[in-house]
Amino acid sequence: MVDAVIVREGLFDDAEGGRLLGNKCASCGKVYFPKASFCFSCFGTNVEEVALSKRGKLYSYTIGRMPSTHFQPPYAVGLVDLPEGVRVFAPLKLTEADTFRIGMDMAVVIEELWQEDGKLIIGYKFKPA
Amino acid sequence: MREVAVIGIGQSVFGKFPNRSAASLGGEAVAAALADCRIPPKDIQVTYAARNYDTNCTAQAVCKEVGIRALEMINVENACAGGSTAFRGVWKEIADGRYDVGLAIGVESMTTSPIAGKLIPPEKDDLDGHLGMTMPSVFAMVARRQMEEYGATPADFALVSVKNHHHGCLNPQAQYKKEFSVEEILNSRMICDPITLLMCCPNTDGAAAAILCCMDVARRHTTKPVKVLASTLLSGDYEYLQEDICVSPVGTKVAKMAYEMAGVDPKDIDLVEMHDAFANEEILRYEDLMLCEPTKGLELLRSGATKIGGRIPVNPSGGLLALGHPLSASGVRTICEVVLHLRGEAGERQTPKATVGLAQMLGGLVTGLEHGVNASIHILAR
Numbered sequence: 111m112v113d114a115v116i117v118r119e120g121l122f123d124d125a126e127g128g129r130l131l132g133n134k135c136a137s138c139g140k141v142y143f144p145k146a147s148f149c150f151s152c153f154g155t156n157v158e159e160v161a162l163s164k165r166g167k168l169y170s171y172t173i174g175r176m177p178s179t180h181f182q183p184p185y186a187v188g189l190v191d192l193p194e195g196v197r198v199f200a201p202l203k204l205t206e207a208d209t210f211r212i213g214m215d216m217a218v219v220i221e222e223l224w225q226e227d228g229k230l231i232i233g234y235k236f237k238p239a
Numbered sequence: 240m241r242e243v244a245v246i247g248i249g250q251s252v253f254g255k256f257p258n259r260s261a262a263s264l265g266g267e268a269v270a271a272a273l274a275d276c277r278i279p280p281k282d283i284q285v286t287y288a289a290r291n292y293d294t295n296c297t298a299q300a301v302c303k304e305v306g307i308r309a310l311e312m313i314n315v316e317n318a319c320a321g322g323s324t325a326f327r328g329v330w331k332e333i334a335d336g337r338y339d340v341g342l343a344i345g346v347e348s349m350t351t352s353p354i355a356g357k358l359i360p361p362e363k364d365d366l367d368g369h370l371g372m373t374m375p376s377v378f379a380m381v382a383r384r385q386m387e388e389y390g391a392t393p394a395d396f397a398l399v400s401v402k403n404h405h406h407g408c409l410n411p412q413a414q415y416k417k418e419f420s421v422e423e424i425l426n427s428r429m430i431c432d433p434i435t436l437l438m439c440c441p442n443t444d445g446a447a448a449a450i451l452c453c454m455d456v457a458r459r460h461t462t463k464p465v466k467v468l469a470s471t472l473l474s475g476d477y478e479y480l481q482e483d484i485c486v487s488p489v490g491t492k493v494a495k496m497a498y499e500m501a502g503v504d505p506k507d508i509d510l511v512e513m514h515d516a517f518a519n520e521e522i523l524r525y526e527d528l529m530l531c532e533p534t535k536g537l538e539l540l541r542s543g544a545t546k547i548g549g550r551i552p553v554n555p556s557g558g559l560l561a562l563g564h565p566l567s568a569s570g571v572r573t574i575c576e577v578v579l580h581l582r583g584e585a586g587e588r589q590t591p592k593a594t595v596g597l598a599q600m601l602g603g604l605v606t607g608l609e610h611g612v613n614a615s616i617h618i619l620a621r
């Protein structure tokens with residue numbers, strides 16, 4: 111049995127099959143992911159946790175062909191725009207077909223990102239919806 | 240505020256030198272700058288040194304190589320704008336009247352740094368860095384948007400690299416002095432689609448140095464001092480992964496500040512040295528610097544105006560792409576190149592009748608802030 115640890119606290123939970131958790135400014139309504147400790151737009155300090163939509167649209171992407179800190183090539187990363195007005199940077203699930211295109215619908219998945227010191231590191235990715 | 244001049248410039252060799260220390264590379268650049276203006280080491284009153292990796296009293300270690308010691312020395316780190324920050328530090332000291340003569344150093348040993356052989360990540364605790372964000376992956380995502388929104392093609396990005404490698408062939412100090420065709424650049428190894436190896440600046444070890452002084456001192460040493468008309472440095476706002484990743488709000492703001500401070504119009508600029516760490520980036524920076532109308536960067540590139548001999552040569556040194564990019568050295572090195580052209584000493588790559596030149600640097604990644612966390616522009620004139 112291999113231990114699983116999450117990549118960082120407070121970014122997601124496992125409700126509804128896994129969803130991202132952001133926060134929302136009570137004054138101006140701006141939504142943040144990862145959570146902001148105060149509103150970067152109006153500097154309001156009253157921010158509350160909100161679960162984010164599980165689907166969004168691909169704003170841009172690339173396939174890495176050289177290693178990054180934890181990923182061996184090929185790996186895909188991209189920017190996904192969620193309906194809440196948040197842009198999320200995330201690894202993308204590279205499928206055999208590898209058919210990413212700007213504007214396509216994407217869905218969040220919570221799964222293993224990489225292994226480190228015998229542990230599975232769990233985080234979020236997006237895959238074509 | 241006093242007027243400030245640049246009287247001495249120097250550069251070390253640029254390339255891969257895993258057996259040379261940062262102090263030795265820095266010392267070579269400082270010795271060249273001292274020789275350039277023929278002032279003795281003891282005349283230096285203040286030193287700022289920039290270095291990104293493994294920095295630990297870099298200014299002191301470099302200066303001891305050339306007989307400069309026992310004076311105020313400040314070490315700075317500001318990602319790719321580190322060298323610009325060091326230059327601006329010295330400029331402020333002299334403009335404010337605190338000192339009359341100062342030394343700015345930028346140095347980097349990339350081959351011995353902890354990131355040697357890896358794609359440059361953000362700071363090590365940075366979440367997105369762990370999730371696969373690197374400098375090339377960011378610029379690759381920007382490139383895809385340039386293709387989507389402006390009709391750019393990978394061949395356009397390659398064209399920037401063709402141009403800057405051609406310029407590098409005219410610069411004896413460039414790391415790479417080799418011409419490449421669009422096809423060769425497109426067919427080089429893929430790094431992050433659509434960015435290929437030859438669209439990325441290489442890893443480079445090297446250093447650059449500049450000696451600044453007040454006008455009284457400058458006139459004693461030269462009949463043609465190069466003046467610093469504008470010195471600006473600004474950090475990015477909370478606009479992470481901003482609405483349009485093809486524009487740089489901080490880059491645009493800092494350009495407006497610089498033109499205003501210098502009292503010159505973008506049309507007055509005779510040459511530009513800028514941060515072309517990735518070929519596609521140069522096209523966007525034309526727009527930030529107002530060398531063309533917004534969204535017209537591609538047209539400017541395709542017209543050939545930014546080649547040596549064109550209306551506004553950009554990166555006549557070969558840029559980071561061909562000359563090389565020792566991170567913190569580049570901010571000083573770009574200023575040195577502008578000074579050479581203003582003096583009329585740039586040899587085969589000389590910009591004809593250059594009177595005003597601009598050196599820009601932009602860089603750094605921090606989750607939560609716009610990408611390009613630091614932007615700096617210096618405008619110089621003869």
Ligand SMILES: [Zn+2]
Binds near residue numbers: 135136137149150
């Ligand atoms: Zn707010």
